[in-house]
Amino acid sequence: MGNNVYIAGIGQTAVSEHWDLSFRDLALDAIIRAIKDSEIDRKKIEALYVGNMLAGELAQQEHLGALIADHAGLLPIEATHIESACSSGADAMRRAYLHIKSGEIDCALVVGAEQMTDVLTPRATVGLAGATDADYEVAHGFSFVAINALLARRYMYEHNVKHEDLALFPVNSHANAVHNPYAMYRNEISVDTVLKAPRVCDPISVFDSSPICDGSAACILISEELMRDIGMEKRKDHCVSIASSACATDTLTLSAREDPLTLKAAKISAENAYKRAEVEPRDIDLFELHDAFSIMSAMSLEACGFAERGKGCTLAKEGQIALDGSIPICTMGGLKARGHPVGATGVYQIVECVEQLRGEAGKNQVKDAEIAMAQNFGGSGATVITHILRRI
Amino acid sequence: MGNNVYIAGIGQTAVSEHWDLSFRDLALDAIIRAIKDSEIDRKKIEALYVGNMLAGELAQQEHLGALIADHAGLLPIEATHIESACSSGADAMRRAYLHIKSGEIDCALVVGAEQMTDVLTPRATVGLAGATDADYEVAHGFSFVAINALLARRYMYEHNVKHEDLALFPVNSHANAVHNPYAMYRNEISVDTVLKAPRVCDPISVFDSSPICDGSAACILISEELMRDIGMEKRKDHCVSIASSACATDTLTLSAREDPLTLKAAKISAENAYKRAEVEPRDIDLFELHDAFSIMSAMSLEACGFAERGKGCTLAKEGQIALDGSIPICTMGGLKARGHPVGATGVYQIVECVEQLRGEAGKNQVKDAEIAMAQNFGGSGATVITHILRRI
Secondary structure (H helix, E strand, O other): OOOOEEEEEEEEOOOEOOOOOOHHHHHHHHHHHHHHHHOOOHHHOOEEEEEOOOHHHHHOOOOHHHHHHHHOOOOOOEEEEEEEOEOHHHHHHHHHHHHHHOOOOOEEEEEEEEOOOOOOOOOHHHHHHOOOOOOOOHHHOOOHHHHHHHHHHHHHHHHOOOHHHHOHHHHHHHHHHOOOOOOOOOOOOOHHHHHHOOEEEOOEEHHHEOOOOEEEEEEEEEEHHHHHHOOOHHHOOOOEEEEEEEEEEOOOOHHHOOOOOOOHHHHHHHHHHHHHHOOOHHHOOEEEOOOOEHHHHHHHHHHOOOOOOOOHHHHHHOOOOOOOOOOOEOOOOHHHHHOOOHHHHHHHHHHHHHHHHHOOOHHHOOOOOOEEEEEEEEOOOOEEEEEEEEEO | OOOOEEEEEEEEOOOEOOOOOOHHHHHHHHHHHHHHHHOOOHHHOOEEEEEOOOHHHHHOOOOHHHHHHHHOOOOOOEEEEEEEOEOHHHHHHHHHHHHHHOOOOOEEEEEEEEEOOOOOOOOHHHHHHOOOOOOOOHHHOOOHHHHHHHHHHHHHHHHOOOHHHHOHHHHHHHHHHOOOOOOOOOOOOOHHHHHHOOEEEOOEEHHHEOOOOEEEEEEEEEEHHHHHHOOOHHHOOOOEEEEEEEEEEOOOOOOOOOOOOOOHHHHHHHHHHHHHHOOOHHHOOEEEOOOOEHHHHHHHHHHOOOOOOOOHHHHHHOOOOOOOOOOOEOOOOHHHHHOOOHHHHHHHHHHHHHHHHHOOOHHHOOOOOOEEEEEEEEOOOOEEEEEEEEEO
């Protein structure tokens, strides 16, 4: 099945409104950090994978592979741009992983970058709606928040769940963001903060929604062969193994799903990732899930086998999602509080898993973390990419 | 180096202004044809790679992987969208090829699709400019035609070449398109037609430029193992081997290039492709090059080792680029006359190479074609992806 693949370096930019940085400088910032962290000669990098969703629509800039390869001084290396809406970051990771697995290269650079605030056409909501179906949903005025509001309302009705139950997820994310220097919102909130906040689309309040923001994160991926060349033993505490990677899809439109309350692609993607890594949900020490909206956290936990159908909030109520719980989630703040610069998010999730597995997560360290899972969604779970990482 | 990869099926839609088809139906048309041509059970398809440049900007539709997987009835398979401007099609091919080479899957579907005429925001020229540098070129009013006009003017001055020399390329492409039922312009033209046509941007006339149009093309890629399973001998006349695949990059801006008249990425990409396939330029029986503008044909032939610097037009003058010449190019009409639906073009090129290698190119058949090369450009050669295909 080809080579094993390792993450040898990570870098991230604090999520924020980066009006001071152009898109390319934003990407470059994370790239420089990742290269430095890897201690690998940048001449060893053979391919660049850029994850981004919105630069074409908001900044009229496509062709991001070559653009960033040039700006990072990496020409004439192979470069490409991967897009699968909000899962573009994890998708770029997966393509780079497969490239190394093919045996053709030994070192790839992955960067996820998104500039949503300082752009030519400031209409992030319209842009984000491109993750769902332009002809069958957006044409009817459906925005992304509206889709999640419908889901949340149905979920609450069907499973007898209250808004205060769902609110526990953003409360957890905010608590974890306090000690993450790269997080956008480093303040604690309470269930009351969520409930009393203005509604974006009822029942979703401002605090149920991840923010529109700018950010970038990067990883250096290497083959087993390169790992040996640079001295495996020396890098053992620093490198993390990609135990598995998997991708599955579902309909873009909610209306076309047999059961909108089941994230089918998340389930299949996670199951394939478990199988390929030869682990089970109970082996996962932490789970960076895609909490774009509170409702997604509950449904993700269920889809991935951590909770029964309709019981995702129970884990939160029991404190199991906290750093010392049975399945800590969003350990560095998640999409809600670290921030959700869409095409970058999947790479941030991986970077945070690596921090945890290296034991470098500071006050947010999950004790004895050996195996971490990251799951990135495009749209309302229409593309779902799961990675399982393991300490070596 | 992993598995060998074969092209087991091809499909294409006639390039045209498809006001009757939505983007997804356009893509589906080529997919159905490719699946049918492959005679492979569609349940065997494990991943979908969509090449597209402009759907986000012109139709506000991103997330094309899952969208097309759904529309083609392929859920919940893995799906993604690859973008590298006008080389998105070949880029999607390359990613699918690497996926199979990794050993993780045995069958992938690649579709390149682009709808440039019947869109929400009809501004293809602005969209296409996203292939170059939005901050440093487009902001100064540089369109894609303007870039090529500058290049052509400099090339003509430096190499003492006349417009009538460059005009031989579109004349060749139009001659070849006459017998291609999928081509947009099936009429012959003369050098005079090119010279007397209205200028788009002097010295580039309408007939030096590939058209804005809609189209889609698809391929089924399979592993050696699946090839054996379905009976290799039985498929020998139908399947074509991907002998090599390579990608290289250059600056997006012309101003940043040491020598704008050398297509450096095309040179590196071709050299890597030759090396990996263990062939030389003289072994290539036909060459589907990226004739987005006449000037690109001349420069491509030089970059890929078929002509000396500044001598690309000589090959045309000597008749060497014709179907019975030493290096037939654009054998089914090229970008100029078959048409250039940008994100689809790279897949059309591959499909046409397969037709030639199968001996199914009808009146355009290159005699005894054994080895074909396709080269797809993003921007003015800022991303260049080369594939070499071989009859088995």
